[in-house]
Amino acid sequence: MRASILKQNKFLIASVQGSMSDADLVQLREELASGVRRYRSTGAMVDVTMLDVMDSFAVRTLRGIAQMVKLLGAECIVVGIQPDVAFSMVQLGLTLEGTMTALDLEDGLDLLNARNFGDPARNE
Amino acid sequence: MSSTSQMVVPIKADVDVVTARQEARRLVSGLRFSSSELTLIATAISEVARNIVAYAGSGEVVLRIGQRGERRGLVVIARDQGPGISNIERAMQDGYSTSRGLGLGLPGSKRLMDEFELVSEVGKGTEITMVKWER
Numbered sequence: 001m002r003a004s005i006l007k008q009n010k011f012l013i014a015s016v017q018g019s020m021s022d023a024d025l026v027q028l029r030e031e032l033a034s035g036v037r038r039y040r041s042t043g044a045m046v047d048v049t050m051l052d053v054m055d056s057f058a059v060r061t062l063r064g065i066a067q068m069v070k071l072l073g074a075e076c077i078v079v080g081i082q083p084d085v086a087f088s089m090v091q092l093g094l095t096l097e098g099t100m101t102a103l104d105l106e107d108g109l110d111l112l113n114a115r116n117f118g119d120p121a122r123n124e
Numbered sequence: 125m126s127s128t129s130q131m132v133v134p135i136k137a138d139v140d141v142v143t144a145r146q147e148a149r150r151l152v153s154g155l156r157f158s159s160s161e162l163t164l165i166a167t168a169i170s171e172v173a174r175n176i177v178a179y180a181g182s183g184e185v186v187l188r189i190g191q192r193g194e195r196r197g198l199v200v201i202a203r204d205q206g207p208g209i210s211n212i213e214r215a216m217q218d219g220y221s222t223s224r225g226l227g228l229g230l231p232g233s234k235r236l237m238d239e240f241e242l243v244s245e246v247g248k249g250t251e252i253t254m255v256k257w258e259r
Contacts, residue, residue, distance in 0.1 A: 020142075021138045022138035053145060053163065053166045055170040055171050055174065057174055084159050087160050088160070088164050091232070091236050092228055092232035092233075093218055093228045093231075093235075094228060094232075
């Protein structure tokens with residue numbers, strides 16, 4: 001798969017590569033979901049900084065990933081959407097409604113920490 | 125339209141969608157496109173190539189540099205011998221999809237490019253020609 005998933009405390013961080021195929025994205029969805037269960041993660045971040053194109057399939061899959069993670073009881077944040085990609089998504093009419101987004105990993109991590117019920121023990 | 129160089133990318137599986145947009149980026153590297161225009165082009169190619177995989181199973185994306193007067197542009201032709209589109213007007217509407225898509229692929233691609241033409245015959249196939257011109 002052309003994505004890597006890192007575990008940091010109670011969070012999972014998935015980094016997406018620049019040229020992911022549909023199958024790669026679907027595999028990412030499965031691995032992230034099983035990772036959240038296995039590690040009892042309370043938050044997941046999908047970093048799409050390297051993604052040069054976000055077409056309708058990619059957006060639909062990302063939305064699916066975020067919803068799935070949410071249903072498992074964790075927060076999911078998509079971080080690093082490039083301005084060019086965001087512009088192109090708007091032109092296409094694609095939205096990530098209902099999905100939390102953040103500028104980059106750092107902001108995403110802050111958001112996750114703030115969202116995790118303010119209980120520091122949870123994030124240790 | 126003179127064709128200085130042309131590239132044919134066979135589309136058989138979802139990985140070929142990635143190849144098509146990478147080849148397009150390579151082909152237009154000498155043209156005056158902004159990075160955001162390059163992203164728009166790559167996204168439009170991704171959508172039409174994806175349609176080939178989803179509806180026809182296989183087909184091809186032809187990429188070439190076109191010229192109109194002083195302006196150069198990227199011409200993208202996506203063609204397949206698939207089932208064709210019975211109601212083109214409806215296929216070009218936002219939110220209409222007969223597959224698992226979002227129904228934004230075709231009307232969305234039209235918005236991303238400068239020119240967009242769709243020719244389709246039921247039982248014969250579909251050919252989409254799109255052009256993005258240098259500013």
